[in-house]
Amino acid sequence: MTELTLRATTDDDDFREFMSASYGVFLQDPRMDEIDLIRKFTDLDRMFGFHDGKRWASTAGAFAREVILPGGLTAPVAAVTVVTVSPSHRRRGLLTAMMRHQLDDIRSRGEALAILFASEALIYGRFGYGMACSSATLKGQVRELAFRPDVDLGDGLVTAVDAETLLSCAPAIYDQATAQKPGQMARTGPWWESWIHDNEERQKDSGKIRFAVHHDADGTVSGFAIYRPKSHWADTGQPAAELHVQEVRATHSRAYARLWRYLLDMDLVRSVTCYGAAVDEPLRYLVADQRALQCDVSDGVYVRLVDVARALTLRRYAAPIDVVLEVSDEFCPWNSGRYRLRGGPDHADCENTTEPPDIAITARDLGAIYLGGVSLQSLTAAGLAVELTAGSVQRSAVGFGWPTAPSVPDDF
Ligand SMILES: CC(C)(COP(=O)(O)OP(=O)(O)OC[C@H]1O[C@@H](n2cnc3c(N)ncnc32)[C@H](O)[C@@H]1OP(=O)(O)O)[C@@H](O)C(=O)NCCC(=O)NCCS
Structure with missing residues (x-):
């Protein structure tokens, strides 16, 4: 060989x-x-x-x-x-x-x-990657997706634009819209180029890529949509086009709602699919008939803490936290050890300690809870983390959690 x-x-x-x-x-x-x-x-x-x-x-x-x-x-x-x-x-x-x-x-x-x-969910756990962020696919028949009557669409306007116009405004809107959303990745120019790239292969199942932007009444550009409409006619002669939505971002809720209305009200379209959405995508709460917008949840991004102490210091905690973690890490043994983590919404500090541990957890499961989308309490209930000091898991779970579900729409 x-x-x-x-x-x-x-x-x-x-x-x-x-x-x-x-x-x-x-x-x-x-x-x-x-x-x-x-x-x-x-x-x-x-x-x-x-x-x-x-x-x-x-x-x-x-x-x-x-x-x-x-x-x-x-x-x-x-x-x-x-x-x-x-x-x-x-x-x-x-x-x-x-x-x-x-x-x-x-x-x-x-x-x-x-x-x-991961292409297959079984591959990476052995290397210390924990499933940290679910990915939602939203699907529905557009005629069943009216919004609640109290939704405020504002008085803005949505217009179709070309790629150049989109790129002149979308990066700033994206940065503002995602500033507080765990899991979102900064996009440089070439990433944007790749994100909206089109070719025959990509068009085969979902049609040519298109763009729209939202203008507020004063002319400010405050949102954008990236989507692919796939023309289709049923055997009966009825229009049956499918809309594949790649991304909708806006700097305020009215622009977000109006952009989605623009997409869902498109003539000839009957069904819509949005891949890689957050599990708490606001669209889910805008529709009047929530059951009509199907939400399939699967594993999204896996996180691996390569340097446990530094990773835990880099993020913030939803509530004050002061806990000693006994971390085991077979694949990256430099992480195995005992850490005292103290933090809150505005600060965090993590260092090695010899104090008695409150919670025992693997690096893999610490990766899973890292973005705030998987609950420490749930992993403990499953027996994957172990509570050594009574009450420590519930207190720490609140700190590790986060009000916004993490999501990673980017493809890489
Ligand atoms: C996934 C892939 C990279 C694995 O490569 P490989 O060299 O065969 O993996 P290894 O021999 O190092 O396997 C290590 C362990 O993982 C297990 N494993 C590897 N791939 C697995 C899979 N797809 N499902 C379940 N277990 C898998 C092996 O059985 C082995 O287990 P063991 O240590 O208990 O014997 C390879 O099968 C592949 O290229 N698949 C297609 C492309 C792909 O899916 N890539 C992953 C992209 S995210």
């Missing part, structure tokens, strides 16, 4: 081959337009895998991004991506070796957190 070398990508051609190999394992044809766009926000030395001298046998990588944490502070995060092992090399430990290499690398770069989307 050919010898495998673990190495990073070296130049643009090497990166194209690397990405093409990963598309293949994901059972897709490589798309050079997408690969060249991805290259714009890729550090070549963070894309690595096993190479047999001729081709890539496995791939993995991470983008350097910033994520909003509970409390509104942003932190650098390794957004893990393109994890593949070719069918010819599967189940021989290549993924395990890449995870080892990557987590050591993330640690040496000083990033306290790693996050990823």
Whole structure:
């Protein structure tokens, strides 16, 4: 068998081959337009895998991004991506070796957190990733999605715009709208380019990408929508177009509501689907018949605390918290130990201690509760965290929770 070398990508051609190999394992044809766009926000030395001298046998990588944490502070995060092992090399430990290499690398770069989307939910728990953020798919028949009569749509106006106009206003609206939403990622110019990129493959199931913006009565641009309408006619001749909504953001609730009305009232459209929504997406509360807007919840983003003490210091806590955690971490043993965490809405401090522990928890489950979307109380009820001091779990669960559900709409 050919010898495998673990190495990073070296130049643009090497990166194209690397990405093409990963598309293949994901059972897709490589798309050079997408690969060249991805290259714009890729550090070549963070894309690595096993190479047999001729081709890539496995791939993995991470983008350097910033994520909003509970409390509104942003932190650098390794957004893990393109994890593949070719069918010819599967189940021989290549993924395990890449995870080892990557987590050591993330640690040496000083990033306290790693996050990823998993193609299959069983893969990453063993490497200390906890499911931290659910992802909702909202679906409905638009004619059943009238809003409650007390919804205020304001007196703004929604208009269709081209990509250039969208990009002139959407980044500022996005930054303002997401400033307090855990899990949202800062988007640089190339990320925006990639986010609204279109090609035949993307159009196949959901139609060409389109944009709309909301203007307040005084002309201020205060919201945007990114969507894809797919034309369709039923056998009976009735219009049956589908609307696929990628993102709706607004700086105030009236603009948000009016943008959704614009989308749901589009002529010829009969059904709507919105992927990657937050489980507490406000649209769910605007519709009069809540049952008509189906909400399918599945696992979204997984969080890995690479440096427990620093990660716990970076976020804020919904209520005052003072707790000693006994953390176990098999895959990243440098995290195993006892920590005293003190914090609240405006500060946090975490350091090693020899005081008796209040709660025992794995790094994986600490990752799960980190963004405030999974309850420490629920994990304790499941026996995954252990309460050692009576009352400590309920008190700490309130601190670790957050009023806004985390969500990560970005694809990476
Ligand atoms: C998922 C994938 C990367 C695993 O690679 P691999 O090299 O076969 O994994 P390893 O040999 O290191 O496996 C490590 C352990 O994880 C388990 N495992 C690996 N993939 C798994 C899966 N999809 N489901 C359940 N368990 C899995 C292995 O059984 C092994 O368990 P063990 O230690 O108890 O024996 C590979 O199957 C793949 O490329 N799949 C298609 C693309 C994909 O889904 N990538 C993930 C993107 S998020």
